[in-house]
Amino acid sequence: MDKTAPRRYRGQSPDTRQAQRRQQLLDAALTVIGERGFSSMTVKMVCQTAGLTERYFYESFSxxxxxxxxxxxxxxxxxxxxxxxxxxxxxxxxxxxxxxxxxxxxxxxxxxxxxxxxxxxxxxxxxxxxxxxxxxxxxxxxxxxxxxxxxxxxxxxxxxxxxxxxxxxxxxxxxxxxxxxxxxxxxxxxxxxxxxxxxxxxxxxxxxxxx
Structure with missing residues (x-):
């Protein structure tokens, strides 16, 4: 088992964990866009809202x-x-x-x-x-x-x-x-x-x- 994986994802495959993080980022982006608009949205804002570090953003999106x-x-x-x-x-x-x-x-x-x-x-x-x-x-x-x-x-x-x-x-x-x-x-x-x-x-x- 990957001991570096977040505790809440233990027992799940790497692909499942990545898909969950990806959806967290999408949900967070919708929240930020709804509050601030896309032009004001930053990668940092999305990651903070999702509760993820920026490396996980670039894991899913360029x-x-x-x-x-x-x-x-x-x-x-x-x-x-x-x-x-x-x-x-x-x-x-x-x-x-x-x-x-x-x-x-x-x-x-x-x-x-x-x-x-x-x-x-x-x-x-x-x-x-x-x-x-x-x-x-x-x-x-x-x-x-x-x-x-x-x-x-x-x-x-x-x-x-x-x-x-x-x-x-x-x-x-x-x-x-x-x-x-x-x-x-x-x-x-x-x-x-x-x-x-x-x-x-x-x-x-x-x-x-x-x-």
Whole structure:
């Protein structure tokens, strides 16, 4: 047994211990970003928050950007899973489909403010690589909504509009609403925020009408 290993990890494999330290760093980074923002975050802050020495940071990440990239992908993957669960079940009409998906998203924004700050603001204009992750995530969210709407046959995008671009625009509009809500200190009631986003879907993609 490695006698230099921390006492709390005894009996666990080196890979397991490293994975746990990696997740500690990710969790700590989310806390720091939520409180201070990515631009103010240092490796030292993350390690202090995680209760680890800096050598363990570089065991898992080459730099701050690498940590940010993994944290962002982890959080957006979790959000996509949440939204998929909200959207996949059969519904009576298109309006309920939209409300289920948007409700799950705005619950995330309201109840996970650190993650919302990361996803909505802190990854913007960091680097070309991080920008690409952001754009890909937006594409993935648009594709998710589009795929599940098709599966339930509840939305119509009339030609000559480009369906992919319409869904990208819908996701972008919802993100803008969420950003405004957060920047305003969540002062608007959640119901008003939700109805604003529902209106955009109903007007743009024929959701919630006679579908």
């Amino acid at each position: 730099n701050r950007d690498a940590l940010l990239a993994e944290l962002y992908q982890q959080q957006t993957q979790s959000l996509r899973h949440t939204m998929y669960n909200a959207l996949e079940n059969p519904v009576a009409n298109a309006d309920q489909f939209v409300r289920n998906g948007l409700g799950a998203f705005f619950d995330f924004v309201q109840h996970q403010p650190a993650a919302a700050r990361l996803v909505l603001f802190e990854v913007l204009a960091v680097s070309r690589e991080i920008d690409q992750l952001y754009y890909q995530a937006m594409e993935d969210f648009a594709a998710l909504v589009q795929q599940l709407a098709h599966r339930q046959n509840i939305a119509t995008i009339p030609p000559p509009a480009d369906e992919d671009m319409v869904y990208a625009g819908l996701v972008g509009a919802v993100v803008q609403i969420a950003q405004r809500w957060v920047l305003g200190g969540y002062h608007q009631p959640r119901s008003a925020v939700l109805e604003s986003a529902v209106l955009i879907f109903a007007a743009t993609a024929n959701f919630g009408g006679d579908s």
